[in-house]
Amino acid sequence: MALIVQKYGGTSVGDLDRIHNVAKRVAKSYDQGNDVVVVLSAMSGVTDKLIEMAYQASEKPCKREMDVLLSTGEQTTVSLMAMTLQQMGYKAESLLGFQADIQTDNGAGKARIMSIGAGRIKRLLADKKIVVVAGFQGIDADGNITTLGRGGSDTSAVAIAASVKADACEIYTDVDGIYTTDPRICDKAKKLERISYDEMLEMASLGAKVLQIRSVGFAKKYNVPIHVRSSFNEEEGTMVVNEDSGMEQLVVSGVTLDKNEARITVKRVPDQPGVSAKIFSPLAEAGIQVDMIIQNTRSGGETDLTFTVTKADYKDAIDITKKVAEELGGKEVLVADDIAKVSVIGVGMKNHSGVASRMFQALADENINIRLITTSEIRISCVIDERYAELAVRILHDAFALDEL
């Protein structure tokens, strides 16, 4: 007998039939003798519809009121789930964010969980009830409803699992685990049995949208094992765990692709202190997030500075950069939005040399030119021309023999 937190996403509870299927799955775990806490998202599409209504009411809806509106989505699914479980003969009770005592800061629309009082959940479990908690929502110190941002239900589930000291946190989704790369791009992609929190953090931030990145950070901090699996079949998915937990360390666990960035290069700015700050401060003030930053040495007291931003921010970023470059005496601003970033990720890199050279050689063998390179302890990313993006993913998947896992 164990204490299990199960989280189901929007497609898994997309209509009453699917809610019924999820209820059967929950009941099965309960029948096996487990205490079960279920965390739910809104039915798929509902959140988007609510946002659309908000934008009809106001050009720039106030975030506090948006959170009041959006939180109805999960409120609907948890009550319907509790009713469905009761109809099947189980004791069940729904809890909204404030009822489950999910305390957040006051960052409406993307609030952070400060604490969870496990008392009420524990009391209901002691009463042999299945507890159905609304994901994505909490309450701030002033009693305002808050939401945790897109994908926030993952974070709710992990945080609740940490708070009630659950044995496992199962994240049910519409894919059946974490893959070595996107199977739509590379048909040799393999499902990973295990992946470390750190690798998952790199995967999530690089576009593998299975888990909200903050939930992985939370899981790492409180050492909550996450089991990512499909709500549509019974197969084992992927365990996201501490890298020390006896797993075989792969040199490379996955290849990711991000086509959502664009590149800006400022050529030949003076190579002197304060130049980077002068370029990046106005971008930060405009709320533009910069991803990669690369500065190349150049002769003659000048330097080239290259960085990437999301395509959504690209045009604003060009305008700001051109203005600053002119003030600094920069000679030229080069721009490109037909780029893609491919990355290889693996905790094993820490202890293995030669990963970078193998990656560069594999791309070179296919005449794919590398425009930018950045690395972290467990990741190497290359910016290449967008037209080679999918080809590069397949080449790298082969180069690191990920299909042989």
Added chain:
Amino acid sequence: MALIVQKYGGTSVGDLDRIHNVAKRVAKSYDQGNDVVVVLSAMSGVTDKLIEMAYQASEKPCKREMDVLLSTGEQTTVSLMAMTLQQMGYKAESLLGFQADIQTDNGAGKARIMSIGAGRIKRLLADKKIVVVAGFQGIDADGNITTLGRGGSDTSAVAIAASVKADACEIYTDVDGIYTTDPRICDKAKKLERISYDEMLEMASLGAKVLQIRSVGFAKKYNVPIHVRSSFNEEEGTMVVNEDSGMEQLVVSGVTLDKNEARITVKRVPDQPGVSAKIFSPLAEAGIQVDMIIQNTRSGGETDLTFTVTKADYKDAIDITKKVAEELGGKEVLVADDIAKVSVIGVGMKNHSGVASRMFQALADENINIRLITTSEIRISCVIDERYAELAVRILHDAFALDEL
């Protein structure tokens, strides 16, 4: 400058255009220098849709979970209203039942308000904000969401008005006031300028569905003046006030019609103590509400007992009554569902004789047979054959010259 509570029903906030119209009306009152608290229902149709979903999830949805589900309706309208007011340049903030500290008992689905903490509403008003409160909902002592039953937003509004000591409680609806009778039946019906709480209580319970009856009881208890008016035009509606408040006392203020009852008569039961209890106890145990009860004297130690129930309970009531009648030695059970109840109502009756005889004579003049009669201090009701229902209303409206108000 005054403190005004305005309540808008489901049709008044039925879509975003209508919400915008309501917002303009709210803003106008605010611009006149008033402090404004707005209480809203769910968009028309939404509650019915949610109930339908609940019955798809469960044959007999648990009331606690039903309340969680239904309360999303008002949550949606208050957030959209706050956004709309903000878009128009006003400071506004929504409050859900629990945030407005609307404490109820634990009677899920038809909870009663126990207390309202005016503190948060008062603080927001002091900050010159328009406060938008979700009607129909509250929270019980255990932190469960509760709802107040159909039409409960009226009660929310009146209770909030009592709690914040508002100068007036305006109930905006899709009719422009309280009429002497249903204008769809009698085209001479006239809008009343004023009506007393007691008359309104009789009207509400007899089928004039403009105000939830409990809201009128609340208003009477705390002496909150209610102004019932249309949300679609600017005309003055009807004031529902204390009968001592300087109003001219009409002998008869209105004629009501109720076609939703059916009649059951138990013939010739023993005229001895305990017989009534034996008949009505099993009905009460089955949750069947009995409206009129009339016992006629009969010779020979026997009596006839007649009562009415709603048509929804009619068949169950017959089964139960037949069984009891047999046990009691009753000779016959007569039933009829083709009946209607017409009533005349007026506080002036207390001080005027001859109202009953005028009513009976008017019906007799048209050869309408009276099957049952009951009276209260300010009401006389006659059960007649259903086919004469509308005719009787028009006759009585004329007989008491209500079109000459």
